[in-house]
Amino acid sequence: VPLREKNLISHIRRSARRSKAVLTGIGDDCAVLRFPPGHELLVTTDFSIENIHFRRAWHPPELVGWRCLTRGLSDIAAMGGEPLAAFLSLAVASDVPQTWVNRFFNGLLTLANKFKVPLAGGDTAQSPSGIQADIVVVGSVPKGRAVLRSGAKAGDQIYVTGALGGAAATLGLLMEGKRVGKAYSPYLRPLPRLAIGQWLRRRAIPSAMIDLSDGLSTDLAHICQESHAGAEIDAAAIPRQRPARDKKPVALDLALNGGDDYELLFTSASSVPSKIAGVQVTRIGLITRSKDMRLLAADGQPRPFKAAGWEHFAQSS
C-alpha cells in the first residue's frame, strides 16, 4: 500500500491528543498555539534517519516512533522546560509498507499521550529511499530560568539520574541478532526526564544540565566546552544499569560511552537529594578549573577521559 498523505494527516488528526495549548493544529499553513505569559520559548529539532539512527531489522517501528519523540522531549527536560506541542516531518520511500508507518505513529503517539503532548502538525513527503523523520518539540520555561549547558563552575558537583548503559547493552544484543526479553523493554522505550528537569529548575538547583543522548563522555564534554571548565569523574561512582535477570551491571565502557539513555546530567553547588520523582540521583564527580576531563579509575589514578560517545554523524551507514 503506498503511503498517502491524506491518510497520514487524518490519522494524526484522529489520534493526536486534544490540548488546550493548540488553537489550530493540522490543516492550516501554521499551527497556532497558546503561549503562557511570563515564559520563554524552547525549540528543539532532531532527525531520526534510517540506517543512521535506527535500522528496520533491529528496531520495531513502534520503538522508532517512541524514541523519535523521546529525543525531542528529552531536550526540553534538559532545559527544565515544559513541552507545549510536537511536530513531525516524515519522509518515507514508496516501498515502505503502510503498516510500518502506522506502527511508527502508534509508538510516537503512545509516548505523546503519556506526557500529554499534542502532535500539532508537521509535514509528510515521499523519500527517494528509506525513512527520514524530523521531530520538532516546542516548549516553555519561566523567563530567565532555562537551564543551559554553560553555567557549570569549578567546584560544582556532577550528578546523573538513573543508571547508564542499558540502551547500549540492548542495542548490542539486537546487533548480534539476539532476541531481547521484556526485561530490556525500558531501555528500548526510554522516558524523557521531564518531571526531574522541572523539579530541579523550580528549585534553581542545576548550574548546568544536558540530557544523555550521545553518551556520558560526549555530553559531559559539551557541558565542559560551553562552561569553559573541566571535569573529574569517579569511575566507581557511575551508576551502571543491571539488565533484569542478568545480575551483572553493564560494562563500564557502555556506561561511559553508550548513547540513548536519555538520563539527565547536571552540575550543582547546592545539596541534591538522592532520589527525585522516584528516580535515583547519583553524584559522579566534580567540575574543575583545568579544562580537561579526567576519569578516576579503581586504582585511584586519574586518566584522561575523552569524548567517545555516539557521534551518529561520524558513523558510516
Added chain:
Amino acid sequence: VPLREKNLISHIRRSARRSKAVLTGIGDDCAVLRFPPGHELLVTTDFSIENIHFRRAWHPPELVGWRCLTRGLSDIAAMGGEPLAAFLSLAVASDVPQTWVNRFFNGLLTLANKFKVPLAGGDTAQSPSGIQADIVVVGSVPKGRAVLRSGAKAGDQIYVTGALGGAAATLGLLMEGKRVGKAYSPYLRPLPRLAIGQWLRRRAIPSAMIDLSDGLSTDLAHICQESHAGAEIDAAAIPRQRPARDKKPVALDLALNGGDDYELLFTSASSVPSKIAGVQVTRIGLITRSKDMRLLAADGQPRPFKAAGWEHFAQSS
C-alpha cells in the same frame, strides 16, 4: 570533503544574524527565544527533499537553500504573522561536496538576513543517500488574530497577490535543459509576502488566507475544504506572469496549477486596495455556498475546476 558537523555548526554560528529574540541559539539542548507578550505562537515545518522538491541538476544549491526557507516564511505570511526564528535539520550523504552545502547555506542565509530572521538552531545528520532538509519557522501573531484557511464565507471575494505561473514556467525551461536568463531570477528566488500578510491582518481584511505553494487550484481547494464552501474563479481575471523579454503571459494552465509562486490567496468581504506594499492585488473570483469549485472560461461558461496543482507527494521520484 566529507561533511563535518562541527564545521556546519560553526558556519551557522558565524553567519546567523544576531537577534534580540534569540537568548540562546545553537549549542544547547534547545534554543531559547524571547516571546512577545499578548501573542500566540505559530509553528510550521516543511521538507525539501532531493529528487522530490528539487534536483541538483536543475537547481543551483543557493536556490535550494533560499526556497527551503521561503517555504517556511511564506507559511508565516499566510497567517498574517511575524517570523521569530528559523531552524534547519539537514541530512546530507557523504558524497555531496562540502561546497554544495556551503552554497546551500549561503542562499538560505541571504534570505534569512533579508527578512532579519535568525537561524537559531537545527540538527545535522548523515543521510544514507541524497539531501533532505527540513525547515522549521516559529513566529508570533497577536492573540486571536491569526488568519486561518477556515474563515471564508459565501459572498466573500477572492484575491491573489502578484502574478502566477512564473515559477512553473521557469522550472519547465530548466527541465528542458535550457539556460534561464536573469529575467527569470525572481521566479527562482521567490519572496515570502510577509509585509502583505501583516498589512492585511492588522486591518482584519482577510476572512481566510493561504500561500500559493502547491498551485492556485490545489490551494483554493484547501480554503474551500476548511471553510466548507465553494468558489467560482474568473479565468480571464487571473494575473499571469509575463517573463521579461517574453511579452506573452504564461499559459493559463501554469497560472492555475503551477506551484512555488508563494503569492498569497485570500478571501474578504471588505474593500481591498489594488496594490499593497508595492505588489499588485487582483480580484479573481467569489466564494460560493455550493461546495464545488468552478472556472468561468472565456466563453462565460462555468466548468468544473479541480485541484490539479503540485502534489509533491504523489510524484514519483
